[in-house]
Amino acid sequence: MTTANRISGTLRFPRARLLGVRVASLPAVSGSSDQEQFEDVYGGVGGRAPKERLPEHEADPRVAFSLVHDELMLDGVSRMNLATFCTTWAEPEVHRLLDEALDRNIVDKDEYPQTAELERRCVRMVADLWHAPFSDEPTGTSTTGSSEAAMLGGLAAKWRWRKRLEDAGRPASQPNLVCGPVQVCWEKFARYFDVEKREAPMRGGQFVMSPEEAVSRCDENTIAVIVTFGQTFTGLYEDVGEIARALDDLQERTGLDVPIHVDAASGGFLAPFAAPELAWDFRLPRVRSINASGHKMGLAPLGCGWALWREKSDLPEELVFNVNYLGGDYPTFNLNFSRPAGPVIAQYYDFVRLGREGYRRVQHACYETARYLAGELARTGLFDVIFDGDPSRGICAVCWRLRTDAGAGFNLFDLADRLRTQGWLVPAYALPAGCEDVVVQRILVRHGVSRDLAELLVVDLRRSLELLDSHPPSRSLSAREAGGFNHDASPASR
Numbered sequence: 001m002t003t004a005n006r007i008s009g010t011l012r013f014p015r016a017r018l019l020g021v022r023v024a025s026l027p028a029v030s031g032s033s034d035q036e037q038f039e040d041v042y043g044g045v046g047g048r049a050p051k052e053r054l055p056e057h058e059a060d061p062r063v064a065f066s067l068v069h070d071e072l073m074l075d076g077v078s079r080m081n082l083a084t085f086c087t088t089w090a091e092p093e094v095h096r097l098l099d100e101a102l103d104r105n106i107v108d109k110d111e112y113p114q115t116a117e118l119e120r121r122c123v124r125m126v127a128d129l130w131h132a133p134f135s136d137e138p139t140g141t142s143t144t145g146s147s148e149a150a151m152l153g154g155l156a157a158k159w160r161w162r163k164r165l166e167d168a169g170r171p172a173s174q175p176n177l178v179c180g181p182v183q184v185c186w187e188k189f190a191r192y193f194d195v196e197k198r199e200a201p202m203r204g205g206q207f208v209m210s211p212e213e214a215v216s217r218c219d220e221n222t223i224a225v226i227v228t229f230g231q232t233f234t235g236l237y238e239d240v241g242e243i244a245r246a247l248d249d250l251q252e253r254t255g256l257d258v259p260i261h262v263d264a265a266s267g268g269f270l271a272p273f274a275a276p277e278l279a280w281d282f283r284l285p286r287v288r289s290i291n292a293s294g295h296k297m298g299l300a301p302l303g304c305g306w307a308l309w310r311e312k313s314d315l316p317e318e319l320v321f322n323v324n325y326l327g328g329d330y331p332t333f334n335l336n337f338s339r340p341a342g343p344v345i346a347q348y349y350d351f352v353r354l355g356r357e358g359y360r361r362v363q364h365a366c367y368e369t370a371r372y373l374a375g376e377l378a379r380t381g382l383f384d385v386i387f388d389g390d391p392s393r394g395i396c397a398v399c400w401r402l403r404t405d406a407g408a409g410f411n412l413f414d415l416a417d418r419l420r421t422q423g424w425l426v427p428a429y430a431l432p433a434g435c436e437d438v439v440v441q442r443i444l445v446r447h448g449v450s451r452d453l454a455e456l457l458v459v460d461l462r463r464s465l466e467l468l469d470s471h472p473p474s475r476s477l478s479a480r481e482a483g484g485f486n487h488d489a490s491p492a493s494r
Helices: 003-008 061-075 092-100 113-129 146-167 184-192 211-216 240-254 342-379 412-421 451-470
Strands: 140-143 176-179 196-199 222-228 260-263 287-293 305-309 321-325 328-332 383-387 397-402 428-430 439-444
Touching: 092 342, 113 140, 113 305, 113 342, 140 146, 146 184, 146 222, 146 260, 146 287, 146 305, 176 184, 184 196, 211 240, 222 240, 240 260, 342 383, 342 397, 342 451, 412 428, 412 439, 412 451
Parallel strands: 176 196, 176 222, 222 260, 260 287
Antiparallel strands: 140 305, 287 305, 321 328, 383 397, 397 439, 428 439
16 A cells, blocks of 8 residues: 555556546536435446536536546645645644635725734734834735745835936846846746846855855846745755845945845745744845745745835835725735635634744754655665755755765656655756756655654655666656656746
8 A cells, every 4th residue: 555545545546546437427407306416426427527618507516526526636645745835734723714714805905804904913923023123014915925925026126226226317227136046936027027137057066146146246237136045946045144245245345235135935934933043034134025935834825925025115106006995995016906815814823823832843843854854865875965954054845866876777757756656746856057967856844744754755765766776767767757847947938
């Protein structure tokens, strides 16, 4: 029995076993007899499920639900997906609150004033967590996730830069941002909002942007340096403090005043609890804005992010819209409009439920599990551990590569494929430009990835390594064949 069996009672492979009898005819509700209403959902033999055209008739809700539910089983067990940063486990109370909030639109502050108040409380709490200067009304907003929050931070930086140059009588037509290897949202930001991206590539054993590389790419058209506090590829933190000091020195020497935006998508809800001595946030005066995902290490369900600015003046008024909606007039600064209130309500629940002590316990447990996994990987003698889950250096993750002297008859794509047959998603991918010949694997240890679950993974890992050693592939898999991926992106057309 596979680990997927043990956890969920379902097999992911082969797919044909999951659906059993094909539920497809979706019998119409109208005119059904009492007997038909009590027939077994899988008792009938029908045609195919609709895939291209909207069905003509209504369907028995039990049949429709079973059809959709069964197809979703093909996605596997989300808690065994060790590639995702996002929340895959929540307490029953969170599910109840999400159900109660199903009909609430967070943009409608007038009709749902208490929901708006919960959002304001969250902004105040996050501002306090990130050491923003005290204010009765901190400048921040909830978002659909850290990508939207990052783009809001980038837009604010671009608007501030443009105004500064225009006030000085200089052209403001060629903005750029400086960053290290970043998540795809910054690729999108640069293209969508016409900003040149000056990326410091990985070099040799250096996987994050150094202060020297950041400074060397700055000029009077730099809207901000984007410092990644929890790199997607390896889990490592870029050194916000050292980069800030290097930019301070740059300003002293040249007069260039370049702000920092911290992309703390994952680290923003880890360092305050697991490494509080790290100064990465608004304790550094050069940090003008921060984004983070509530639905990653903030423990909220999917659909929750946060964007905060150091001071009100850091968010240009041109980006704030006063919207009159259903009788209310209020400011808004988001890229979209209607969205569900449930994730923000659940975030407030998490803050109330756990408090600082609870978050410390949860995040410390995740880091301990990451350190355990790093130790087990190193013990095989096959891997170089790039990041071992040290809370002072990165997020609760583990990243490794195959040792060149290991003499293994397989690659990491083969190993990822073997683990997938047991239900585990442990991605293998090549690093971005500068280290594109280096293939790594990475595990995210999230809330709900327990030590017991990690021990089950180690058992399956050893079994997979033994099988690959005794039956090495005649030809190793490529990234495309293994379904491997990375977190970079290239536009469909240039």
